[in-house]
Amino acid sequence: MAEATHTQRVLVIGGGIAGITAAVDLADAGHEVVMVERLPSVGGRMLQLSETFPTLDCAQCTLTPRTVETGQHPNIKLYPYAEVVGLAGEPGAFRVRIRKKASYVDWSRCTGCGACQERCPQKVKTNPFERGVGIKKAIYTLSPQAVPNKPVIDADNCRYLTRGKCRVCAKVCPVDAIDYEMADTFVEEDVAAVIAATGFELYPMAALGEYGYGTVPDVIDGLAMERMLSASGPTAGQVLRPSDGRVPRSVAFIQCVGSRDPENHKPYCSRICCMYSAKHARLYKHKVHDGLATLFYMDLRSTGKGYEEFLQQSTEEEGLVYVRGRVSRIFREGDKVVLWGTDTLSGQPVEMAVDLVVLATAVTPNPEQAELARVLGIPADPNGFFQEAHYKTGSIETGRDGVFVAGCAQGPRDIADTVAHASAAASKVQVFLSRLRREAA
Amino acid sequence: MRVKLDGDRVRNDRIRKVEEIADQSVYRCYQCGKCSAACPATPEMDMLPSQVIRYLQLGMDDKVFAANTPWICASCLQCMTVCPKGVDLARLMEAIRMLQLRKGQNQIEIRAFDRAYLERAPQIAMISAYRKFLSLS
Amino acid sequence: MNYTYFPGCTLYTKGKSFDDAGKAAGERLGFSLEELPSWTCCGATFPLAEDYDMALASPTRVLAHSRQRGDKLVTLCAVCHNVLKRTNHVMKTNDERRAKVTEFIEEPYDAGLEVLHYLEVLRDEIGFEAVAGKVQKNLSGLRVAPFYGCLLLRPKAEMAMDDPDAPSIFEDLLAALGAEPVDYPMKAECCGAFQVVHSDAMATRCSREIIASARGRGAELLVTACPLCQFNLEDRQAEMARGEQGFKGLPVLYFTELLDVALGGDPDRIDPDKHHTDPRPVLQARGL
Numbered sequence: 001m002a003e004a005t006h007t008q009r010v011l012v013i014g015g016g017i018a019g020i021t022a023a024v025d026l027a028d029a030g031h032e033v034v035m036v037e038r039l040p041s042v043g044g045r046m047l048q049l050s051e052t053f054p055t056l057d058c059a060q061c062t063l064t065p066r067t068v069e070t071g072q073h074p075n076i077k078l079y080p081y082a083e084v085v086g087l088a089g090e091p092g093a094f095r096v097r098i099r100k101k102a103s104y105v106d107w108s109r110c111t112g113c114g115a116c117q118e119r120c121p122q123k124v125k126t127n128p129f130e131r132g133v134g135i136k137k138a139i140y141t142l143s144p145q146a147v148p149n150k151p152v153i154d155a156d157n158c159r160y161l162t163r164g165k166c167r168v169c170a171k172v173c174p175v176d177a178i179d180y181e182m183a184d185t186f187v188e189e190d191v192a193a194v195i196a197a198t199g200f201e202l203y204p205m206a207a208l209g210e211y212g213y214g215t216v217p218d219v220i221d222g223l224a225m226e227r228m229l230s231a232s233g234p235t236a237g238q239v240l241r242p243s244d245g246r247v248p249r250s251v252a253f254i255q256c257v258g259s260r261d262p263e264n265h266k267p268y269c270s271r272i273c274c275m276y277s278a279k280h281a282r283l284y285k286h287k288v289h290d291g292l293a294t295l296f297y298m299d300l301r302s303t304g305k306g307y308e309e310f311l312q313q314s315t316e317e318e319g320l321v322y323v324r325g326r327v328s329r330i331f332r333e334g335d336k337v338v339l340w341g342t343d344t345l346s347g348q349p350v351e352m353a354v355d356l357v358v359l360a361t362a363v364t365p366n367p368e369q370a371e372l373a374r375v376l377g378i379p380a381d382p383n384g385f386f387q388e389a390h391y392k393t394g395s396i397e398t399g400r401d402g403v404f405v406a407g408c409a410q411g412p413r414d415i416a417d418t419v420a421h422a423s424a425a426a427s428k429v430q431v432f433l434s435r436l437r438r439e440a441a
Numbered sequence: 442m443r444v445k446l447d448g449d450r451v452r453n454d455r456i457r458k459v460e461e462i463a464d465q466s467v468y469r470c471y472q473c474g475k476c477s478a479a480c481p482a483t484p485e486m487d488m489l490p491s492q493v494i495r496y497l498q499l500g501m502d503d504k505v506f507a508a509n510t511p512w513i514c515a516s517c518l519q520c521m522t523v524c525p526k527g528v529d530l531a532r533l534m535e536a537i538r539m540l541q542l543r544k545g546q547n548q549i550e551i552r553a554f555d556r557a558y559l560e561r562a563p564q565i566a567m568i569s570a571y572r573k574f575l576s577l578s
Numbered sequence: 579m580n581y582t583y584f585p586g587c588t589l590y591t592k593g594k595s596f597d598d599a600g601k602a603a604g605e606r607l608g609f610s611l612e613e614l615p616s617w618t619c620c621g622a623t624f625p626l627a628e629d630y631d632m633a634l635a636s637p638t639r640v641l642a643h644s645r646q647r648g649d650k651l652v653t654l655c656a657v658c659h660n661v662l663k664r665t666n667h668v669m670k671t672n673d674e675r676r677a678k679v680t681e682f683i684e685e686p687y688d689a690g691l692e693v694l695h696y697l698e699v700l701r702d703e704i705g706f707e708a709v710a711g712k713v714q715k716n717l718s719g720l721r722v723a724p725f726y727g728c729l730l731l732r733p734k735a736e737m738a739m740d741d742p743d744a745p746s747i748f749e750d751l752l753a754a755l756g757a758e759p760v761d762y763p764m765k766a767e768c769c770g771a772f773q774v775v776h777s778d779a780m781a782t783r784c785s786r787e788i789i790a791s792a793r794g795r796g797a798e799l800l801v802t803a804c805p806l807c808q809f810n811l812e813d814r815q816a817e818m819a820r821g822e823q824g825f826k827g828l829p830v831l832y833f834t835e836l837l838d839v840a841l842g843g844d845p846d847r848i849d850p851d852k853h854h855t856d857p858r859p860v861l862q863a864r865g866l
Contacts, residue, residue: 209743210479210523256473261525298473325474328523331763333794338763342474344491349483481768485780513777515809516626517768519726522742529733535626549776561813562775563592563805564659568622569772572633 008433009034011096011191013084013372016044017063017415018197018407018422020070025426027075030435034189035070036079038368039129041146041386043067044199048129050237051231052415053279054310059408060232061254064145071147077189077250081152083368085186087376091402092192092436102182104153104161105139109177116169116178117141124157131224132242134234139169144234153178193402193429196376196386197422198369202410203258203266203362211257211330217243218337219330219357222276229283239284241356243336248355250292251284252339253277254327258362260298266362268383271412272361274301278314280358285318294321294352296341304416323350330357363412378403385411396425404428452499455540459497462536467497469526475531476520486510490520490530493537511537512548512574538573548574581699582647583611584640586658587619593655593805595852599834599843600654600696601779606841607704607712611652614644622657623772624664631678637665638679642687654696654834660729660737663693667736695730696834697747697803698739706754714758714842720864722836723760723828724748724795725788727807728768740768748801749832755840764791769810778814782821785814789828798860801833808832815854827855839866 008031015037023033035042046052047067049059070076079098086097105116122138129142136160141151150428155250159166160180170178202221205214212219218241231237239290241248255273258265274297300322302308314320323341332338336353343350365384371379378398379387386405389397396404406425407418460466472553477489488496488508496504505511514534521529542548549570559567588670589597601611618636625633640662644651654658669676669689680687694702700709731742740747745766749759767788770781792800803806812830819825830853839845845866850856 209741213744260471263525263527265525298471324477326525328479328519330765334764340478342477342489344472344474344477344489344490347489347492349477349480349489426498462627462629480786482773482780484783513773513780515728515768515771515773515780516623518732519728519768522732522734526732532626532627532628539627539630541762553597554775556773561592561809563809564587565593565622565655565806566772566775566809568587568619569657570775572623573772574776 007093007190007192008032008190008437009096009189010429010433011036011084011189011194012197013194014044014076014197014199014407014409015039015042015070015080016197016199016407017046017066018199018409018418019044019195020066021329021419021422022195022197022406022426023076024066024069024073025288025423026429027073029426031075031430033076034079034096034191035076036082036084036085039142040081040103040150040152041067041142041148042070042078042080043142044145044167044426045223046415048131048230049226050231050233051279051283053275054304054306056279058231060143060145067145072256078148078156079187080148083376087194091400094191094194094402096189096191096194098187098189100185100187100234100300102155102184103150103228104155104158104179105151106177106179107148107150109175110150111175112141113174115172115174116151119168119172121166121168122157122159124154126157129152130234131221131227132229133220133224137335138243140308142401184297186229189213193404193432194376195404195406195425195429196378196398196409197406197425198366198372198409200412201366203364205359205361207265208258208359208361210328214412216330216332216337216357218332218355219359222280223362225280225358229280236261237287239287239356246355247288249288250294250354251281251282251356251358252337252352252354252356253293253295253360254339255295255297255360256326257359266364268362268412269301270363271301272414275304275307275310275414277358277360278311278320281320282314282318285320292321293319294323294354296323296325296327298324298326301367304414363408365409376400376403385409394427396421402432443549444450444501453500453502455502456497456500458540459502459533459536462539463529463532465529465532467494467533469528470494470498471526473525475523475525479519479523481517481519482513482515485513490514490534494528494530494533497533505537506541510534542574542576545576547576551575579609579703579760580612580798581609581650581652581694582614584614584617584620584644584645584651584653584658584662586634586653587622588657589655593808593832595847595849596654596805596808596832596834598847599832599838602843603834603838603841606838606843607700607709609699609704614640614651617643619663620658622661624661631675631682634665634668634675634679635683637661638687638706639683639685640671641666641669641691642680642683642685642692645691649690650694652694652696652699654803656695656727656729657806658749659693659695664736666693671791689743695739695803697730697751700751706750709751710754713755713840715840715866717752717836717840717866719865720757720758720811720860721760721761721796722752722757722796723762723792723795723800724752724765724833725769725792725802725807725811726766727802727804728766730803731766748803750802751833751837752809755837757836760795760797762791762795762797764788769807771806771810774803774810774814778817781810782814782817786818786822789815789818792808793828798858799836800828800830801836802830803833812854829853829855829857829860831857
């Protein structure tokens with residue numbers, strides 16, 4: 001254990017709902033928190049979402065007070081657009097190395113006026129935040145309420161940085177904050193404990209051969225649907241087909257895509273898809289009243305509070321049609337998407353031609369998580385999530401003292417469970433810190 | 442039409458024999474139905490491919506052995522290709538056929554084919570069919 | 579270059595045009611198919627019963643004899659190919675069964691043979707670019723639907739030829755010949771196979787759906803790699819026409835026939851009497 005003079009600061013990796021919950025809890029308890037977020041602003045996956053089950057609250061409305069608090073809290077030191085690249089020392093006295101990615105914008109000058117984004121001539125369809133649904137500019141913020149509300153330049157797509165011509169953002173910036181020469185910089189911080197709250201990614205559609213490897217234009221994943229349904233998203237909440245921008249009259253939602261498939265994909269249940277598929281279908285119906293929403297499922301898992309009621313209401317009052325059976329094939333025919341399924345309850349194979357298909361693809365760790373596990377010196381489980389210390393009694397502790405995990409980085413879970421897990425992580429860290437203090441006394 | 446679920450029939454000898462010949466466990470299947478969704482021959486079948494396994498899981502092999510489904514299966518392996526559990530259903534179908542063929546329950550009659558048909562049909566069709574539908578072995 | 583070649587039961591008789599064109603095209607591309615002496619039947623179906631070693635005897639004998647001549651065996655018939663490749667997989671991965679079967683046939687076999695389909699020879703040994711370089715009559719503009727069926731692709735791990743969800747070997751060949759490969763969803767579905775002998779209604783329906791799918795995507799011609807597919811998709815058209823008013827047939831050729839024409843072979847070798855829908859007008863319309 002560390003020497004008597006060690007710090008009581010805590011590193012939180014990841015600024016999603018898990019990270020900010022843990023960080024605010026710790027900060028409110030009087031601990032200094034260093035938060036590292038790889039995107040330009042905090043909020044994480046929840047920032048991409050529309051409304052949340054089972055209450056259909058607006059995700060931003062729940063999230064924004066917490067992101068604002070994170071940004072303004074005197075005990076939270078925020079490193080947005082940064083990554084943890086090294087962890088030295090020992091539990092209680094870690095030294096963390098952080099790479100601050102070049103944003104090409106001097107944030108100390110930037111006022112967040114938005115002129116650069118507005119005038120940037122380069123539209124980018126591939127920004128991962130918009131999931132292919134909308135565009136970002138080559139200089140962008142994640143959302144209008146971003147914390148911090150400062151833009152970064154997408155170096156892979158910026159005209160000046162790739163082709164040496166443009167400089168529009170520099171010309172329009174009223175405070176001269178654009179700095180095309182900016183490079184990555186590194187800083188080090190001393191911390192006593194670490195919470196890894198790096199969230200999740202969705203299993204790539206490109207891995208799904210029988211569903212067209214992601215090449216059928218009107219087949220999208222759950223996060224793309226979230227972006228479309230989001231009132232502040234690229235379509236201002238309208239559901240539109242990617243192929244032709246039309247409002248789909250019939251949408252199929254397919255659950256367990258890549259999940260519960262030990263032979264070809266991921267063996268585990270992703271836990272959130274039953275609920276968010278029902279939510280997607282309901283939100284679609286709210287927007288397209290006479291539209292048909294058909295859901296293909298294998299089992300309906302609704303174990304959270306209010307979840308079963310939500311599902312029952314979905315069929316009784318909202319007109320969702322459930323078909324019990326997995327879909328074996330999806331292909332394009334004319335301007336329709338055809339799918340082959342089964343209704344195992346009636347014993348009928350079914351074929352359906354729809355306008356849009358939403359795949360509830362498996363929840364997976366972020367691709368960077370393996371490298372972070374190495375940096376932190378903690379094990380990953382066979383599916384790449386951080387390995388907890390004990391299946392039942394230690395889902396927050398890792399194999400390394402002083403390093404904790406919160407949220408989907410440990411395994412798929414919904415927002416309510418993630419928040420509970422994150423607060424529990426904050427609590428566990430405080431126990432750890434008080435143990436340090438006791439031992440030092 | 443309540444069917445009696447007979448615990449003694451579950452995992453009975455004939456079902457074990459099917460599993461042994463097929464080298465597949467019927468209990469690996471969790472009834473997602475993807476095989477039935479993929480099977481190109483369901484319109485001619487009287488029992489879905491996934492139901493074949495379901496009845497075997499429940500000890501209702503009599504229903505399976507009375508069904509035409511194993512005899513309509515063409516071993517095209519669409520089912521096995523999409524199965525999330527790695528069940529090779531075509532092997533189970535073959536085992537169900539084998540157990541019947543080995544009792545001499547032939548499914549085609551060679552003499553019933555007229556000469557004109559035999560002159561048109563490629564040898565490979567006839568020999569494959571003999572292998573699948575006759576107890577010549 | 580010479581390859582040991584297994585013709586199988588059908589290719590010297592009902593599937594003669596498949597074999598003739600395959601050999602002729604091979605010569606134009608600089609390789610010869612040399613018939614395996616005293617070959618026996620491959621068995622015509624791969625035995626899916628784990629306790630039926632006897633059914634492996636015949637294909638294993640073919641493999642053992644071929645091995646004496648070299649390390650590659652080429653097939654054209656997709657049925658033979660499937661049976662021999664899968665049997666070879668058993669020999670490579672299951673020493674116990676290999677010992678049992680080779681003892682029974684009284685022939686040693688070291689599982690050292692590679693079973694290749696003619697399409698694999700073109701792709702992996704000759705190369706589609708080299709094939710393209712030998713084209714005499716470009717099939718430019720000809721919209722051809724390749725039909726894979728079941729046997730070339732599945733099971734994926736054993737056949738290891740192409741991705742069953744998105745195969746491209748056939749399309750790549752057609753593109754090398756200058757043709758326009760037609761992508762259609764039914765290209766790797768089952769034609770009904772041997773069920774034509776037992777449940778011809780099933781084979782007719784399956785084949786009709788395949789032809790309708792290819793037609794629907796604008797195919798003028800369909801090519802196969804299997805005498806059983808060829809029979810179902812071709813011969814069943816008369817039955818399809820009876821069952822469906824306004825049925826529009828589709829000419830069906832073995833892929834080697836089209837390949838040989840593209841490499842300079844005589845299109846008149848295509849016998850219209852062997853086809854329900856005469857393929858010649860489609861070829862003539864493209865100046866072939």
